[in-house]
Amino acid sequence: MSNAAFQPIAPSERIATLDVLRGLALFGILLMNMEAFSGPLDLSFTGIDAHWHGLDRWADAFVYVFVQGKFFTLFSLLFGVGFAVMAQRAEAAGRDFTRFYLRRSLALLGIGLLHALLLWSGDILVAYALLSFALLAFREAPRGWLPALGVGSYLAAAGLMLLLGAVMTLLPDDAAAAQSAAMQAASEAQRQAFAHGSYGQAVLQRLRDLGTSLGALLLVGPQVLGMFLLGAWFARSGAVARPAEYPRLYAVLRWLALPLGLAVMLLSVWLLPYVAPGRFDLQTGTVYALNAIAGLLMCLGYLAWGVRWSGALNWLAPAGRMALSNYLGQSLICTLVFYGYGLGWFEQMGRAWQLLFAVVLFAAQALVSHWWLKHFRFGPAEWLWRAITYLQLPPLRRRHEG
Secondary structure, eight states: GGGSSSSSGGGGGGGGGHHHHHHHHHHHHHHHHHHHSSGGGGSSSSSOOOOOOOHHHHHHHHHIIITTTTHHHHHHHHHHHHHHHHHHHHHHTTTTHHHHHHHHHHHHHHHHHHHHHHHHOOHHHHHHHHHHHHHHHHSSSSSGGGHHHHHOOOHHHHHHHHHHHHHHSOOHHHHHHHHHHHHHHHHHHHHHHIIIHHHHHHHHHHHHHHHHHHHHHHHHHHHHHHHHHHHHHHHHTTTTTTTTGGGGHHHIIIIHHHHHHHHHHHHHHOOOSOOOOTOHHHHHHHHHHHHHHHHHHHHHHHHHHHHTTTTTTTTGGHHTHHHHHHHHHHHHHHHHHHHHTTTTTTSSSSSHHHHHHHHHHHHHHHHHHHHOOOOOOOOHHHHHHHHHHHHHOOOBOOOOOO
16 A cells, blocks of 8 residues: 555545534634633633623523533543544555554644743643543444443542542642632632743643643543443444444433532522632532533534534634644733733723634634635644654645646
8 A cells, every 4th residue: 555545634525514513613623712711721710700780690600500610521532533534544545653643642642742831831632632642542442332431430530530529628628728829829810821821831830730730631531431431432433534434322312311400500600609728528529420420421412513504603613623723822922802912902801792702712713614614725733743644744735727
């Protein structure tokens, strides 16, 4: 088999629904990340923040209930879909997938480290790259095992949250107070670096944040790996490429998983709408576990509705095809708007205005993506990623095909 047999996928070979779903997930991720762009990262996952009022409080509640933890999981699932699709293509071409995939993962790790250090602390690419090595071990797993393995891995994270909450409850009060003080100090360090510091000081803070985020992989890692495995099943079974063959599955996800997930999410809000920074006990562990379960169910429901309405949502496809470029672009634009070395709007924008800003920014990205792909075959970051992965420079400019 010639080297040309396993090349970057041509636009005509793409599964259009996947690009729509990636665009949808990218929009949800931006809505979720806005609070972390415009204020301290460590204060952006506290539930419905008590200091918001009126429309801002409703906006915060909307993101917490319907967005946070739902689109990050969807994007993780789609990563697993992409992994399985590439493995299938490599097998069909008779090429060694492992060496190619390791280059791809290492390239993503490099891009993620640059993003985490130079642009924004909330990077997810490093976690994806590191966990992608574990995903490789499941390449030969029987297809029928993947849903159970995926759900099991994901729920293990929820179990760890409960266990950690129970352990923390047993610790003396001064230990909990010390943890809360440490969280407050970390948040204040982020505020000083990002709101008032120079670019160099922001990079140093991002380096410290990177260490913290790597430690959080103990909880986040099983969730992400679980979604990777579920995504691999959706690809290997044909459920994404040929959804018409799975009407019962998608009906269950739309009409059972999504409402059930929303009910679980509302239960967690009823139990504890706001989690004070640094607090971790049995109650908060229970809420975090419920949020994780709700995120899985609602993510699958969103996936099913996205597949159902993929035709109407086709305008999202160009943004989805350039998901990596747009993800990095969101970090660049938002940090330049909010950070002190940019416009300095850190903690200056109300919650409702944050969401409007996200809508406008994503709409602009969708328009730019549509224009870009009329002239170029890949987004700039996608082109770089492919060049490293395939050890060749793929043609970037689009040729007219008559």
